[in-house]
Amino acid sequence: xxxxxxxxxxxxxxxxxxxxxxxxxxxxxxxxxxxxxxxxxxxxxxxxxxxxxxxxxxxxxxxxxxxxxxxxxxxxxxxxxxxxxxxxxxxxxxxxxxxxxxxxxxxxxxxxxxxxxxxxxxxxxxxxxxxxxxxxxxxxxxxxxxxxxxxxxxxxxxxxxxxxxxxxxxxxxxxxxxxxxxxxxxxxxxxxxxxxxxxxxxxxx
Numbered sequence: 001x002x003x004x005x006x007x008x009x010x011x012x013x014x015x016x017x018x019x020x021x022x023x024x025x026x027x028x029x030x031x032x033x034x035x036x037x038x039x040x041x042x043x044x045x046x047x048x049x050x051x052x053x054x055x056x057x058x059x060x061x062x063x064x065x066x067x068x069x070x071x072x073x074x075x076x077x078x079x080x081x082x083x084x085x086x087x088x089x090x091x092x093x094x095x096x097x098x099x100x101x102x103x104x105x106x107x108x109x110x111x112x113x114x115x116x117x118x119x120x121x122x123x124x125x126x127x128x129x130x131x132x133x134x135x136x137x138x139x140x141x142x143x144x145x146x147x148x149x150x151x152x153x154x155x156x157x158x159x160x161x162x163x164x165x166x167x168x169x170x171x172x173x174x175x176x177x178x179x180x181x182x183x184x185x186x187x188x189x190x191x192x193x194x195x196x197x198x199x200x201x202x203x204x205x
Contacts, residue, residue: 042089046162046195050131053095053182054162055197056138057174059084061190069177072102072128072137077177078184080199082192084172092140092151092166092174093195094159098131103155108142125151125166129159134202137177140168162195179203 046054063081068074084090108123123142128135140149151166159165168174176199178184183201186192192199 044193044195048097048161049198050097050133050161051202052198053134053136053176053178053200053202054093055082055186055192055194055199056093056095056176057082057084057090057192057194058088059174059192061186061188061192062173063175064184064186064188066180067177069137071104071126073177076180077137078180078182078200080176080178080184080186082174082176084168084174089194090168090172091164091194092138092168094129094161094163094165095138095176095199096129096131096134096136096159097161098129098134098159100127100153100155100157100159101130101135102126102128102137103151103153105149105151123149125149127151127153127165134179136179137175138165139175139177140166141173141175142168176200 048054059082061080062083063079065079066076067079069077069079103126105125106123108121125140127138127140129138130136140151142149148169149166149172150168153159153165178200179202181203183203185198185200
């Protein structure tokens with residue numbers, strides 16, 4: 001807002017051509033609206049269930065596949081990846097309730113967030129959450145536009161399901177690594193909402 005005010009004052013004072021002045025002022029207002037929309041955090045009513053894994057973010061499902069997870073589990077897991085465009089809400093929420101068992105930030109590159117190697121090469125932050133039913137890994141990945149990950153948790157912290165645990169600026173991605181046998185409740189290219197959409201249902205013990 002300070003930047004917007006400065007631009008408006010300077011354009012009003014130093015630019016005499018009306019159409020140029022109007023173009024600068026309208027463009028500045030539009031940029032302000034886009035930035036304010038990006039940082040929004042709408043109020044939501046969450047339906048919590050210990051047997052379900054909720055989406056950690058708003059966005060579109062771009063990967064559902066069985067992979068080898070080599071940072072923490074060192075075994076096969078089901079990877080579900082969600083891409084967030086600059087227009088999505090970028091608040092990151094805990095998909096389950098539990099304790100933060102592992103957390104590690106990795107500096108890295110800035111490949112586009114949908115690139116297959118972004119999960120291993122880009123700036124990223126890994127969080128493992130564990131409860132009596134399941135242990136899952138959530139990986140925040142910065143994209144080409146994002147370039148900044150915020151995380152609010154460290155090892156030993158307790159999280160409720162749908163609690164905020166981080167934020168990624170602009171276009172970015174979040175990967176979930178779930179146990180083999182988890183029933184996946186979403187499809188590729190499906191749009192999901194953080195804390196609302198059920199990504200998976202845990203197998204019955």
